[in-house]
Amino acid sequence: MKEYKTENIRNIALVGHNGSGKTTFVERLLFNTKVTTRMGSVQSGTAAMDFEEEEIARNSSVATGIAPIEWKGTKLNMLDTPGFMDFIGEVNAALRVTEGVIVFVEAVAGVEVGTEIVYQAAVEQNKSLMLLVNKMNRENVRVSRIKESIDANLDGRFVNIQLPIGEGADFQGIIDLINMEARLGENCERAPIPDDMADAAEEARMELIEAAAEGDDTLIEKYFEEETLSNEEIVIGLKSGMKQGTIVPIIYAAPEAGIAVDPALEMLTALIPSPDQARKFEVTNKAGETESYPISDESPLIAFVFKTREDPYGKTSYLRVYGGVLGSDNRIYDVNLEQDVRIGSLQVAIGKEQVTVGKLHAGDLGVVVKMGDASTNDTLCEHGKFFQMAPIEAPNPIASVAVHPVSQSDVAKLTQSLTRLVAEDPTLRWYTETATHQTILSGMGTTHLDIAIKKAKSKFGVNITTTTPKIPYKETITKTNSAEYTHKKQTGGAGQYGRVFLRVESVDDNEGFQFGEEIFGGSISAPFIAATEKGARQAAEGGVIAGYPVVGVRTVVYDGKMHPVDSKEIAFQIAGREGFRLAVKGAGPALLEPIYEVTIVVPADNMGDILGDLNTRRAKVLGMDQEGTKSVVRAEVPLAEMQTYAQDLRSMTQGRGVFSMKFQSYGRVPAHLLDDLIKKLQAEMEEEKENK
Template identity: 40%
Template sequence: ETDEALIEKYLEGEEITEDEIREALRKGTIEGRIVPMLCGSAFKNKGVQLLLDAVIDYLPAPIDVPPIQGTMPKGETVERVADDEAPMSALAFKIMADPYGRLTFLRVYSGVLKKGSYVLNSTKDKKERISRLIVLKADDRIEVEELRAGDLGAAVGLKHTITGDTICDEESPIILESLFIPEPVISVAVEPKTKQDMEKLSKALQSLSEEDPTFRVSIDPETNQTVIAGMGELHLEILVDRMLREFKVEANVGAPQVAYRETIRKSVQAEGKFIRQSGGKGQYGHVIVELEPGDTGSGFEFVSKIVGGSVPREYISPAEQGMKEACESGILAGYPVIDVKVTLIDGSYHDVDSSEMAFKIAGSMAMRNAVMKAAPVLLEPMMKVEVEVPEDFLGDVMGDLNSRRGQIEGMGSEDGIAKVTAKVPLAEMFGYATDIRSKTQGRGIFSMEFNTYDEVPRNVAEAIIAKNQGNA
C-alpha cells in the first residue's frame, strides 16, 4: 500500500524480497502511515535485539527528518541541518552519575564535537571543556575522539550543563528548542533510617536531582525536614527504590503532601507599621499598600507609586522583599501566595530609627494584613486524568472518580474499551493505581498530568487550614 511497484508485483504473483518489504515499511513509517509494533521484555532480555534492529531498519535517520530549529542570541529563528560541515550544535538530554565522573548524554544535531575542545553552553552562557567523549553500548564504554552530526554519546567532566541545555560553537551560538519541565505536584518528607546515612542520603538526592529535572529537593525551613517533590506517587517510589539499589541508602518516607497554593479574590488597602523602642536606637517602618488579584500565572507582582519621598527609595526594595517573603511562606495555611499584585502607595519614616530591616518587617506585616482582608482562598492542583477500562467496569470507575471530587470531561468507546477523561484534585488521587486495578480485575490503566490550579471547596479548605494551624 505504500509502494505502487510492490502492489503490481504482488498482484502479478511475483515474489517480494525481504529487502523490498523492509524498504516499504520504512517509507510508510517515515510518512506516519505505519506504526511498527514489536513484542518483548527488557526485564527478561527478550526481543530487545529485534527492537534495536527495527529502529535501524524503519525509523528515520537524521538526514530523513527536517532540520532542527533554534534561536539566535538576538531572537531570530534559524535551522541547523544534520551536516558535519555545519557549525556544531548539540542538546544535553540526560545526566547520569557515574563512578568515573558525571556523564552528560548529548545528541549532536550539526557539526563535529571533538574531544579536548572548548564549547559554549549557550543556555547558561558559560564555557565548558570536553575532556572525554564516550559512546555507550550496554555496559561497555567506548572512548572516541569525536561525535558527528546525528551521533549520540556522552561527555565527561561538564560542570554547568544540565538536561535541556544546548552546547555549541562559540563563534555560532544557538539555543535549540529546550525541554518543557513541569512543576512538581507531589512532595514527601524523607529521612535516613540511621544518622550515619545522612551524608549518603544528601549525595544520593543531589545525584538524582541532577539526573532528573522534574525531581526537586529542598529543606523545609520550619520543620528542617528534607522534602522531595516529583510528578506523582510512582515517580517518587522509583526514586526512593533507586536510592536503596544504587546508593545503598535506606530511607523512611512520610505521607505525601500536596502542593497547595493561596490567592485572593478581592482588592483591599492595608498598612503595616513596625515600631520598637528599646532604649537607644529604635526601629520604625511604615507602609500602606493596595493588594489586588493578579493575572493567572503572574505569581507576585510589585509596583511602587511613592511620590514626594514619603518612603525613601532605599527602603522600597526591603519593603518589597518583606512582602515577597510573606507570600512565599504563606499566610492563610502556610502555602505560597500566587497571582497577586501589590502597589506601595504611601508610608512614613523616621530620620533616626528607620532601617532596611524595619521596612522589611513592615512590608511583611502589611502583606499579611492585606491578604487576610482580601477574601483569601486555597488553590489545589487539578490533574487531567485519562482512564481506559473494559466497558463492563465503566460504571464503577465513573462512580469512583465522582467520589474523588472529579469532573468528567469526556467519554468514548472503541473495541470494547471505554476511555474517560476527567479533571480530579491531586489530593484525591493517592492510591488510585491500586484502586483501579482492584475495581477492574487488573485490566484498567490510567495516565495523569498536571492541568491547572482550582479553588478548594470551603469544607475541604477549612479542614486543611485547621490541620496546618494545628501543626504550626
C-alpha cells in the same frame, strides 16, 4: 570495535509493555553474536542490559541499556528501554535518537496499556515501526487472538511479513513471506514451507505484496500491470511505507528459546532506514532560525547528549552524532553551557561495559566519560559555531514527595545530589516550595521516586527520608475590612510610636500583594507610609491564618498618627504588620488550593469505577471520550485529592490505567471544608514551631 559508516548503522529502540521480553531479546542477540559467552537472564540478575542495582533487585529494567549488535557488516544499535511507565522518560530519549522502533507485543497478553502508550509515542515521532509478537513459545499462545488484539487496540495498517509455525511449546519457527521459505529451530535452518501452511502463506504473501505496492508510487503501477512484485520490490515498498508511517510489519519470535531471532535481524537490517536515509535533523542557529541538515559526515559537526548516567566514579554521557565525524581527544563546544568540554576517550556502550572507538560517524551512538558539566539535552558542536537541538520532551510529573535529609552531613549534600539526579533524568524535578518551605522531588510515579531516593544513597551517599508533601495553599479574604493598630513602646531610652488605619479589600485571587494610600493632610509622612507597606507585605508573605502567603488582597492605609520624637520606621513597620493581620482576620479569610487538570486513560471496563472515585475527590469532570477500547476522562481535581493517585489508579485498574496532570490554577477551598482544614493547618504550624 570496528568503525561503522553511516549507511551501515541502524538505530533501533525496543519498546513495549513491562515484561514483554525486550531485555531478553537483546541478551539473545549478544549471545548469538558472541559478545557474551553465556546468555544473560533478567530473572537471575545476569542480564548485560539490566546491570543497575535496582534492575537486578527488581528483575526488570529501569533505564535504557544499549547494545551495538554487529551482524553481517551492519551495526544495529539496540536501545533496550524499560517497559514500566514510570520510566517513560527513558523511552522518549531512545525514540529521539533512533530511526526504527520495535514494539514488543507479548504473545499471550496481546496489546497492553504500556504497548499502546509506547506505540503512540513512536507513531508521533514518525519512526519506522515494526511489531514483534514475542515469547511465542509460551503456554496458551493463540496466534488467532494476537492479530485481533493488535487490530482492536492499535491504529495502523499491520501486515504480516512472517507467519509463525506452531504456537506455545510447539513454536518451531516462522515462514518468511518475502523469500517464501520456512526458518526452523535455533539455527533458523531454511526449509520449504510446510504443506499444511502453503495456502495460508500464499494468501498472506498476496496481502503483503499489496501493502508493499501501496507503499511506493512507482510500485503501485507495476503491481496493477503485473499483479505481483519481485522480492526486492517488496522490500523497497515496505521500507518506504514504514517510513511514511502507512505500514507496520509484524514478525514473531521466542528469543529466550532462541527461535526466529536471525530472521528478525534480517528484517530489521533490511527495513529500518540507516541514518542517512532518515529525515534531515533540525537545529536552531544563533539567530534563532531553524536549519536542517542530512545525517551525514559532510554536515557540520553536531552531537546531542541524550542520556547521562551517574555513578560514584563519575559521569557517563551518552551521545548521538548527527552531523560530521566525532573524534576522541578533543575539545568540543557545549552550546547549552556556552563553554568547551573535553572528550577524552570516545567509547561505545555495551550495557555497563565500554569499548573504545577511534571515531564515530554521523548517526552513530557513543559514550564519553567525565565530559565536564555537560548534561542531558546539551548540543555539542565545533567551537565558534552555534547549533542547538530541542530538548527531549519530558512529560509533567505526576507524583511528588517532600525530601528530608537525615543527618547534618546529608543536609550539606542534598542540593548537589538532587541536582545530579535531575541532570541524569530530566523526568525528575526538584524545587523548594516557598509556601511550605519543603524540598520537593517530583517524577513519573512512586516507583520512579523510590528509585531516585535509593540512587541518592547508593550513588551519592545521601540518606533521605520522604513524606507526603504539604499542599502549597494560599490565604485570601472574602470581604472588605478595616483595622487600626498602634505600636507604642515608651520604656526607658528612646520610645517607639506608630499608629495606622488600614483597609483590606478583596481583589482577583491571582493578584499578589497590592498596596495603596489615601492619606489626607499628611497624618503620616511618606517614609512611614513606605514602612507601613513593608510591614504589611511581610505579614502577607508569612501568612495570617495558617502560615501561607496572603494573595488577592489590596491593602490601603487611609489614616494614621505620628509622634514628633518617637516615630521611627520600625514602629510603622510593626504597626503595618499587626494592622494587616487584624484587618485580614476580620475579612472573612479563605484558603486557595492548587487545582490540576487531569487526564486519565483506562480500559473502558474501568470507566465506572474511575468516575465514582473521582466523585470522592471533589473532581469536576470536563469530558469523557471513547478511544478504541479505552476511555479518556478529563477532569479538574484539587491537588490535595491527587497525592496518592499514582498508586490508587494502579490498584483500581490493575496497572492498566495511566494519567497525566498539569497545574491549572488556584481555586477556593469549599466553605464546608474550611474550618477543619484551617484547624489542621494551624496545628501543623504549632507543631513545626515546637520542633524548631
